[in-house]
Amino acid sequence: LHLKSRTRCAFLHQAYPPTLSYFSFINSENMSSDGGDHAGSDNEEEPEYDLSMPDVVTKYKAAAEITNKAIAAVVAALKAGSKVVDLCTLGDECLSTELAKAFNKKNAKGERIEKSIAFPTCLSINNCVCHFSPSKDNDLVLKDGDVCKIDLGCQIDGFIAVGAHTVVLQDAKKVTGRAADAIMACKVAVELAMRMMKPGCKASEIPVMLETVATAFDVKVVDGVLSHQMKRFVIDGNKVVINKPSSECKVEECKFEENEVYALDIAFSTGEGKPKVRDEKDTTVYKRALDKEYNLKMKASRFVFSEINKKYPTMPFCMRNIEDSGRAKLGLVECLSHELLHPYPVLYDKEGVVVAHCKATVLVMPNGIDRITSGPETQDIESDKKLENEELLALLTTSLKTNKKKNKKKADKAAVALEGMVVE
Numbered sequence: 001l002h003l004k005s006r007t008r009c010a011f012l013h014q015a016y017p018p019t020l021s022y023f024s025f026i027n028s029e030n031m032s033s034d035g036g037d038h039a040g041s042d043n044e045e046e047p048e049y050d051l052s053m054p055d056v057v058t059k060y061k062a063a064a065e066i067t068n069k070a071i072a073a074v075v076a077a078l079k080a081g082s083k084v085v086d087l088c089t090l091g092d093e094c095l096s097t098e099l100a101k102a103f104n105k106k107n108a109k110g111e112r113i114e115k116s117i118a119f120p121t122c123l124s125i126n127n128c129v130c131h132f133s134p135s136k137d138n139d140l141v142l143k144d145g146d147v148c149k150i151d152l153g154c155q156i157d158g159f160i161a162v163g164a165h166t167v168v169l170q171d172a173k174k175v176t177g178r179a180a181d182a183i184m185a186c187k188v189a190v191e192l193a194m195r196m197m198k199p200g201c202k203a204s205e206i207p208v209m210l211e212t213v214a215t216a217f218d219v220k221v222v223d224g225v226l227s228h229q230m231k232r233f234v235i236d237g238n239k240v241v242i243n244k245p246s247s248e249c250k251v252e253e254c255k256f257e258e259n260e261v262y263a264l265d266i267a268f269s270t271g272e273g274k275p276k277v278r279d280e281k282d283t284t285v286y287k288r289a290l291d292k293e294y295n296l297k298m299k300a301s302r303f304v305f306s307e308i309n310k311k312y313p314t315m316p317f318c319m320r321n322i323e324d325s326g327r328a329k330l331g332l333v334e335c336l337s338h339e340l341l342h343p344y345p346v347l348y349d350k351e352g353v354v355v356a357h358c359k360a361t362v363l364v365m366p367n368g369i370d371r372i373t374s375g376p377e378t379q380d381i382e383s384d385k386k387l388e389n390e391e392l393l394a395l396l397t398t399s400l401k402t403n404k405k406k407n408k409k410k411a412d413k414a415a416v417a418l419e420g421m422v423v424e
Contacts (some may be wrong), residue, residue, distance in 0.1 A: 049159075049232045051259040051363055056159060060261065062102055063118075063154050063161035064361055064372035070094040071150050071165050072376045074121065078169050080144045084123050085134045085320070087142075091121025092321065095154045103156055116311075118160045118235060119153040120285055120318035129222060129267060129275040129347040129355050131285050133318045136325065142169055147179050149357040150375065155315065158232035162263050164359030165375025174380045178270045182356035184383040185217035185268040188396075190358050193227075193241075193266065194369045195395050197362060198402070199258045203241040203251075209392065210243050210266070216387040220273030222355065224249060227265045230361070233314045235263070235287075244273075260364045271353030277345045285344035287316040294338040300331035305340065316344060368401035 049056050073094045074087055099115040106112055124132040125146050134140060142148070146169045153162030166183050168175045175183065192213065193206050210221050221244045229239035240251045243266065256262075269275075288308055296302045307322050322328040335341050349355055363370040387393060 051261065051365060057363070057365075059103070059156045059159040060161060060361070060363065061372055063156045063159055064163075066095060066098040066102065066154050066156075067152065067161045067163050067361075067373050068375075069098055070121070070152055070154075071163055071373075074123070074150045074152075075165065075167055075376055075378060078142060078148055078167065080142055080169060082142050083138075084125070084132070084140045084142065085136060085138050087123050088121040088133045088318075088320070091123075091150065091152050092117060092318070095121070095152065099154055099156070107157075113157045115156050116154065116315060117152075117317070117321075118155040118315045119151065119162050120316065120321065121150070121152040122285065124149040124151070124346075124355075124357070127269075127271065127349045127351055127353045127355055129269075129349060130357060131344045131346045132282065133284050133320065134282075135284060135320055144169055144171075147182075147354050147356065149355065151357065151359060153235075153361075153373075155233070160230050160233075160235050160261075160263075160315075161361045161373050162230075162235070162359055163361065163373030163375065164265070164357045166356040166358060167375070167379060173378075174382055176382050176384075179354050179356070180381050180383040181217045181385055182219050182268045182270055182354050183381050184385075185213050185219050186266055186356045186358040187381065188217075188387055189213045189266050189268070190264060190360055192392055192395055193264055194360075194362055194371060194400055195398055197256045197262065197264070197364060197369055199256055199364060201256050203239075203254050203256065204245075206241050207243055207245055212389050212392060213387060214268060216389070217268070217383060217385045219268040219270055222267035222269050222273045222275060222349070224275070225265055225267050226251070228263055230261045230263055235315060243267075256364055258364055258366055262362045262364070264360045264362045265357075266359070267355060267357040269349045269353055269355045271349045271355075273349065275347035275349050275355075278348045280345065282346035283343045284319045285316055286319070286341040287344070288313060289340055289342050290314070292339050294340055296331075296334055296338075296340075298331060298334050300327050301334040302331070304328040304331035305335055308335075308341070366402075368399070370400070 051057055070091050074091045077087055077090055095117050103113045120133050122131050122133045124130050125148060130151060147166060148169055149164060149166050151164040153160060168179050189210055192209050196206055214221050223244050225243040227241040229237035231237050239254045242249060242251045296305055304322060319328060360371050361373040363372060
């Protein structure tokens with residue numbers, strides 16, 4: 001699909017009301033760091049912030065540390081009988097608590113550094129692909145054997161760190177069967193993708209690799225998944241890696257460049273990998289559409305939109321975290337009908353299948369690739385399938401860093417660690 005001006009195929013964004021296709025091609029002319037009335041925009045003539053600035057790297061890694069702590073806190077709290085909404089609340093509270101401790105000194109301009117949740121905690125179970133962050137009155141509880149996908153993130157001074165991690169709710173440490181196939185495919189694919197993100201590499205090479213990994217582990221690449229470049233206050237930039245190109249969803253070719261940051265996003269399904277909206281009422285996560293304006297008529301609509309602009313001007317948020325939720329729900333309808341918000345719909349593959357999801361914030365540094373977000377490795381994933389592609393196996397043994405002499409030992413250790421993922 002070729003559109004005028006800069007566009008993106010936004011993963012899991014959907015027009016309101018939802019249609020059968022969950023892709024929405026959104027003009028992003030005013031949704032990048034080049035537009036909008038926000039810190040870091042050209043309107044304020046601020047410099048381009050990237051990883052060449054030590055302070056920027058420090059803030060990315062500080063945000064990543066908090067994101068990793070929040071993921072670990074939710075993983076530790078996973079128990080049969082626990083309410084999903086309570087676990088999502090726990091993740092958000094952990095993010096907020098840790099953010100309150102960080103970077104409390106004012107900047108050089110005498111201003112407080114902005115900090116917030118950059119993606120609300122979502123806990124998607126089994127065949128649910130993503131974005132499930134239920135309202136307070138939702139009674140869904142976990143049960144033994146559930147495959148739990150935790151997805152969240154935060155930002156410090158606009159520098160965003162997001163992560164997603166998949167675990168199986170069980171007493172045994174060893175995970176086997178179809179869940180292991182999907183999770184192991186994610187693990188292997190992430191390691192390979194990071195090695196294909198070095199400066200000069202083409203983004204179009206990654207979906208070819210993902211199909212090879214999917215075939216090896218007898219799973220499917222989930223349709224619609226995109227890995228976005230991230231910039232200051234921009235969680236879904238215009239440079240995009242599409243995991244599964246199709247006639248309905250294409251993106252422009254791009255090459256990775258030094259000092260860029262990406263949210264590497266990968267999902268595999270033991271089913272068809274074609275997620276759909278089951279009920280539009282499940283949607284609770286939204287993001288302000290910075291390129292849209294409308295004079296809202298209803299008092300409730302103006303209330304909720306004011307709350308969103310004050311608390312979540314650029315980042316995704318959950319309606320559960322808006323005060324006076326009853327009034328907010330009433331006002332939400334008019335905001336959506338005039339496309340002032342982008343919904344993140346809850347998507348499902350077919351009943352009975354398993355979806356695994358992994359997301360990592362990746363820094364393309366001058367000395368190589370640096371993964372700064374990950375979940376705790378609390379389980380042994382043992383698939384009876386293996387990757388046999390010699391080219392990809394050789395790639396797995398290479399270092400993420402560019403200094404070969406210093407990193408030869410690290411590469412050898414990585415090869416040993418990864419060997420268990422791909423060979424018997």
